Amino acid sequence: MDVFGSFTLLLAFVCAVYAFVGGIAAIITRHPLLVKSTRQAGIATCVLIFIGTFSLEYLLFSDNFSQAYVVSHSNRDLSTFYKIAALWSGQEGSLLFWSFLLAVYVISVLIAYRHKNGELMPYVGVILAGVQIFFLTLNNFVESPFRTLAAVNASGALEPFVRMDGNGLNPLLQYPEMVIHPPNLYAGYTGFTIPFAFALAALLARYPGEKWIHLTRKWTMIAWCFQSIGILLGAHWAYAVLGWGGYWGWDPVENASLLPWLTGTAFLHSVMMQEKRGMMKVWNVWLVFCTFLLCIMGTFLTRSGVVSSVHAFANSQIGPWFVSFMLLTLVVCFVAYVKNHDYLKSENQLDSMISRESSFLFNNLLFLVACIAVLSGTLFPVFTEWFTPSRISVGAPFFNKIMIPIGLAILFLTGVGPLLAWRKTSTDSLKRNFTWPLVAGALSAVLAYVLEYRNAVSLVCLSLCGFVFWTIVMEFYRGAKVIAARSGMSLMMSAHELAMRNTRRYGGYVVHFGMVLIFIGLAGSAFNTDVQKTMNLGESMKLGPYTLVLQSADTKPEKNYTAERMIVEVMKGNKQLMMLYPEKRAFQGRDQQNGTMVAIYSTLREDVYVVFAGMDPETNLPVIHAFLNPLVKWIWLGGVWVVMGTLLALMPNRRAALVIAGATQPAASAVAPALNPSVTLRDGHD
């Protein structure tokens, strides 16, 4: 199977090269057969990558310990669930997984548009094939996952051998979220290849600049959604597994995942400027180029060993490959832009400083500043090594100080943007739109103070959350009121109808609501407290309003590990709330590595987060480290709303369906004006 897998990847490489070279020839000659054959080569590349990936999974499932990758990342007792995850737990496998997810996107695009966009698709196919060639080069010639174990025998020749068992999967990865977090993050990284390919293709094909935006809107949102889910799951994994009481440590690998998310978010906003006003075409093209390059850079940072991280893969020699690819991509983008930038001519014109357009410009400025600040902070230790004799670390305190003001400013604009009209906002409109949100913001601050969230930054954050929340409520309320008045539906049903008629806009507001919840959760982090105590059985410790009693301890043998478990009772006053079971796990294989399993009692107000920190070497008694983390649950709830909002935004508008049905439904034309409440509410507002 290893030879088969290796062969399929080699064949995939050949097909990708044909799709690339043949695609260029097809663009030049416009020969229909050549166009068709290169498209089919592109599809064949993807199918072969799928087969190669399944071959590696087969080797993992069949415990083929003649394979170096299987030995390094699996063992016989590893559960089926985690054998799937073993695919992306090592450098070679994760690069193959990158190719696999990219192939899923590529084959979807090639099949979905096989009868569409005839002139543009050869360009898109060539660009996608180019990206695939890069990753297949790594899969085949640099970090092949199909390597047979071999040792030098007595006669000096290499002789294959088989190990009895493997080293097992890294204990940190043996957690359910690790089976879904990396695929989501990678799906985000790889997904941005599609808008990149269309943007570059449209530029090379000299399309005036609007069309690629329409074509890639959904692909961009899908990639952004996966990236968001991946980041949040990663944060939750860090919270539940690493046991340090936090969810975001500004680790270089975490930062690497945030960078394309920031530019991708900026793009999702600025794209509206192009769609509504024909502005910022050059900016949008470069935002997509940068987002793709940051995805590659994120992958490079994780794998090259340039920056040290607890999440990073083992150091390898792939760094120069990534740098070369990024430089080549940058050169291609730059040349394409210089040659064809005339076709990106925008109708940039502003009527007023106080307008939706201005708010988008500042929104983009803040996202870009955030991105560059995180990037330069992440790479600063490398720069210091170049220019000074010593390396200087840049840790969480630096990023917190830099990013908190930027985050609050972005939150403020999240509320301001929807209140401003396109083109120009009158003073009357400003007064009318801002009064209640500002009141809500002030009341939120008072409420936060009364609830004892008395920290300046947290108060500002919670106040802004109230402000933004109210703008969202107002947007729904005003639109729903119009529909309710015309249709006689209830306000709730009207709000639902409203959202379904303009899914993108109201899906966006739902995403904003999710972000508000996330910011509420972040505001709580200023009040985290913790207590660490060496405890005897029956002993208790105080943690805020809670009392933790160490009731007993036991040992729980499992198939792949043995858990040493503390049984901790959580009490509030005299009321027993629940039992928590923080664990320390000793895994088989892999030098008997240990792992933690945090136990959390989670409520909307706070999390009681209990870690079994090991045995005290002097007393040989268990050490319990307990944290009281307020409002953390809001972050995960916010994440759910962000995903729901994105899914809503991806749905087709109900209005469009009615217009299509209008051919046989004469009433539809009469209904249509009433279906766009934004026109009724504010001229040009959307």
Next chain:
Amino acid sequence: MIKPRNLFALALVVVLGVLPLIAQQQQADRVKAIGGKFLCMCGCGQILTQCNHVGCTMSAGMLKELGQWVNRGDSEATITQAFVQEFGTTVYAEPPKTGFSLIAWAMPVIYFVVGAVLVLFVISKWRKRPQAAGVDAAAPVTASGVKISQEAMERGRAKAARETED
């Protein structure tokens, strides 16, 4: 009735009993505050006082050292110097605001200021533009210096519309 002398003795006992506890708490707070300014040197990249990952070979020793220095009454500067001497400048959780490291702090501010100036410049430039730009004035210039007419742009748009579907 309690005699004043006894009351004084009782108060003294309470104060003497409580004071060490307060001092202990203050020292623990100081360890936490100072420890928050350093990284654990095991390579995990976490703040020293937050690093408790299983198998960490460094944080316990570093915290013990820090506790000893704090108990001895060493100043923060002295402790920082000792840690830097022992582990190098990588022990800082954030770059010091001196020398080359100052660049790390200055860069985000510079990005923002330059970006804000650019945005304001762009807004003022776009505001000055006429409502409906003339065809020739708006006509873009190609790399070779030849202007693309509005019709050519419209032809391009029509081509894009013809050749693509959402």
